[in-house]
Amino acid sequence: MKRREFIAASAALLVSPRRSLAQGTRRRVGFLAMDVVEPTVQKAWLEGLRKHGWIDGRNLIIEYRYAPSPDRLPAFAAELVALSPDLLIAPNPPAAAALKSATASIPIVFVAASFPERLGLVQSMSHPGGNITGLAAVAPGFVGKLIELLREMVPTASKIAVLVNPGTPGHRLIVAEELPQTARNLGVALPIVEATTVEELDVAFASAAAEHADAISVLGDALTVNNAPRVTALAAKHRLPAIYLFRLFATNGGLISYGPDLADLFIRAGGYVDKILKGAKPSDLPVELPTKFELVINRKTANALGLTVPPTLLAQAMEVIE
Known part of the structure; x- marks a missing residue:
């Protein structure tokens, strides 16, 4: 090599190590979801990463795949795996499966x-085993809490329909194991209505409405969300x-909602990402439960239905939409 070429090559190495190092240490994360993630959740997800120093486009590359229907999830999952990412994220049970x-x-x-655990994603909450861990949405018995809150809003309700998606494994578990016990404990009829599309x-x-239900509980999944x-x-059309x-x-006109603070769960997910990218094994990271819950009441919808929101619910509400 000529002296001039050697000096030029050496200079290039001296002035660009930071850039080369940054490019070489970018980690890749695959994100598989059903439809596009809600903006507030997307913001929380990126915020959770940022809290631990991981920034998309700087030291992290996030590959997003959105399946338009459950039957497309396996193909998109295979596509992400083929990219050989360092980590994969699933924001719901079907994507995780x-x-x-x-x-x-x-x-x-x-x-x-x-x-x-009951759906077989992990061996146990404390010792997940295998290559998967994360944050649960609800604990067993949560559906009973929803029915209790709805009856507090509508004290005369003796028949409460429950909307389930039979294609969602968690819904099948609730129907088989939780609803019969909830019906007995609370002394209410809980007829099932189904929707997969x-x-x-x-x-x-x-x-x-045809069954003369007094109210309805809508179980969350990708279809309803x-x-x-x-x-x-x-619900407004049928005055349910x-x-x-x-x-x-x-916030979209529903009467009342109660559940985990999704933004908080996605912020906390950043901690899992950070630990795993730094060498921790999923099998050693226990599954965590929600620690923050949101009770939101839409008083405008309550007024339209001729309902008076009890002071006890107002006192518990995180937000009241007027």
Whole structure:
């Protein structure tokens, strides 16, 4: 090599090590979801990463894949696995199941997954085992709490329809194990109405009204969350007081919502990402439960239904929409 070329090459190495190092140490994360993630949740997810020094586009590359329907999840999961990411994120149980089926080696963190142990995602909450861990959405018995809150809002309700998606494993568990016990404990009838598609949502609400339900509890999943305005509009159309799992429904005209603070769960997910990217194994990281819950009441909707919000509920509410 000529002296001039050697000096030029040496100079280039001296002035650009920071850039080369930054490019070389970027970690790759795959994110598999059903439909586009709500803006507040997306913001919380990135904030949780930033708290631990991980910034998309700087030292992190996040690959997003959005499956338009559950049957497309396996293909998108395989696509992400083929990219050989350092970590995979699943914001709901179906995505977590698809990723778990796609890889037994790449670490997976689920967020807001209901009943992860009972659905076989982990061996146990304290010792997940395998390559997957994360944050649960609710604990067993939570549906009973929803029904109690709805009855507090509508004290005369003796028949409360429950909207479930039979394609959602967590819903099947609730129907088989929790609803019979809740009905006995609270002395109410809990007829089931089902929907697996957007079109079936209309039929489900019409069925609840035809059965003369006094109110309805809408179990959360990708179908209802991604169609929240339609769901709350159907409840209003059939004049059914309804309770939902996430505040998104109350802000879209739903009567009342009570459930985990999703933003907080996604912020906390950043801690799992940080630990795993620094060498921790998912099997050694216990599954955590929500620590923050949100009760949101839409008083405008209550007035439209001729309901008076009890002071006890108002006192518990994190937000009251006038």
